[in-house]
Amino acid sequence: MLIDAHMHLGALNSALKLVSSLKDRNLTILSSSVTTKNVKEQLNLVKDNSLIKLFAGIHPWFSDSFKDSDSDLDELISDPRISGIGECGLDSFCSVPFEIQLKSFNKQLKMACEYSKPLCLHVRGTHNEVLECLKKYKGFVTGIVHGFNSSVQIAKEYRKLGFYLSLGHQILKPSKKMLEVIDCIGPEGLVLESDYEEKSLSEYDLDAIKSYYQKLCEITHVEYESLQNIISNNINSILENSR
Numbered sequence: 220m221l222i223d224a225h226m227h228l229g230a231l232n233s234a235l236k237l238v239s240s241l242k243d244r245n246l247t248i249l250s251s252s253v254t255t256k257n258v259k260e261q262l263n264l265v266k267d268n269s270l271i272k273l274f275a276g277i278h279p280w281f282s283d284s285f286k287d288s289d290s291d292l293d294e295l296i297s298d299p300r301i302s303g304i305g306e307c308g309l310d311s312f313c314s315v316p317f318e319i320q321l322k323s324f325n326k327q328l329k330m331a332c333e334y335s336k337p338l339c340l341h342v343r344g345t346h347n348e349v350l351e352c353l354k355k356y357k358g359f360v361t362g363i364v365h366g367f368n369s370s371v372q373i374a375k376e377y378r379k380l381g382f383y384l385s386l387g388h389q390i391l392k393p394s395k396k397m398l399e400v401i402d403c404i405g406p407e408g409l410v411l412e413s414d415y416e417e418k419s420l421s422e423y424d425l426d427a428i429k430s431y432y433q434k435l436c437e438i439t440h441v442e443y444e445s446l447q448n449i450i451s452n453n454i455n456s457i458l459e460n461s462r
Contacts, residue, residue, distance in 0.1 A: 220447060222454050223248045223428050224385045225306075225339060225365045225412035228261050228271070230420070237423045241270040244425055249412075249454070251306040251339050251365075253278035255291040262300060272302035272458065274339045279310040282323035292327075296334050302458055304331050305339025306365060309352075312343050321348075328352060331360045337457040338362030340382070346373045353380050361457045363410055367400070374400045378408050383453050385412045388427070390434050398438065406439050406449045 221244075228234050228250040241248065250265075251274040252258035258275040265271045275295040277285050285292075295301055307327045309320050331338050339362055342349050346369055353360065357380055364377055367384040374384055386409060389397060401409065411431045413424070432450075436443050 220451055221246050221425075221428055221432065222410065222447075222450055223413050224363055224383075224410035224450075224454065225387075225414050226250055227253070227414070228264065229257055231423055232421045233423065234264055238265055238268055238271065241268065246270065246425065246428075247272070247454075249274060249302070249339070249363075252276055253306065254281050254284065255295060258295055258301070262295075262298070265300075267300070273300060274303040274305040275301045276305040276307040276327055276339070277323055278306050279308055279313050279315060279320045279324070279341055281315075282320045283315045285319070285323040285326065293330070296330050296336060301336070303337040303339060303362065304334075305362070306341045307338065308341035309345035309349050310341060310343040311345050321352075324349075324352060328356055328360060331362075332356055338382075340364045341366075346376075350376050350380070353377075353382070363457065365412065366414060368394075368397065369400075370396060371399050371403045374404050374408075378404060381457075383408055383410050383457065385410045386431070386435070387412045387414050388431070390431050390438075393434075393438070401435070401438055406435065406441055406446055407453065409435070410450055410453050411435065 226248055231237060247270045249272045261273055304327050307324055309324055338360055361381040363383045363385045365385050366387055413428050432446055436446050
């Protein structure tokens with residue numbers, strides 16, 4: 220079973236077609252949201268499909284819409300069809316003031332503890348700040364770091380906190396830094412993602428996520444089937460306590 224650890228189902232024109240074909244494609248997807256409206260639309264789409272793991276959250280780009288008492292988000296996260304919280308985090312390149320992003324992120328961290336849900340983290344230029352927040356909840360939160368593209372030292376810090384690093388299309392032409400992270404962390408600390416947040420596609424490109432698996436096999440010298448099992452175990456370890 221292939222697992223796409225981060226994508227946005229709502230960005231696909233053919234979302235309904237993908238939902239109905241996941242079993243035939245031997246694929247499980249983790250689909251994140253960026254607003255509460257976004258995840259409500261996805262809930263209507265996926266119904267009770269067990270091959271789709273929905274994450275409900277407020278993206279830092281939209282964190283200025285977050286309220287101290289966000290009943291919509293509380294209601295969504297308590298829904299048993301929601302597997303995790305995200306995508307949430309901090310972004311230094313975002314126009315929303317950092318203080319507002321931080322308030323939204325801390326609220327969602329508290330929700331992750333309260334509801335025992337894993338996190339999907341969006342981190343751009345803010346790894347130190349995000350790690351500082353996560354350390355306050357060490358042992359109580361876990362999840363994935365979406366689109367990881369930082370140093371070995373930062374990677375180690377996330378792994379100490381129980382987070383897995385999600386690699387995307389950059390793995391096809393990996394930088395020296397990415398190769399060092401892969402070598403240090405190993406497949407036991409990694410997951411793979413397609414991430415379609417920035418463009419709307421008519422079809423889901425299954426060959427893309429397959430190619431990422433194949434490339435990671437090449438880099439780590441792990442057989443394809445074994446890598447599928449390792450990544451499945453990684454994903455299951457963050458989802459097993461979700462309620």
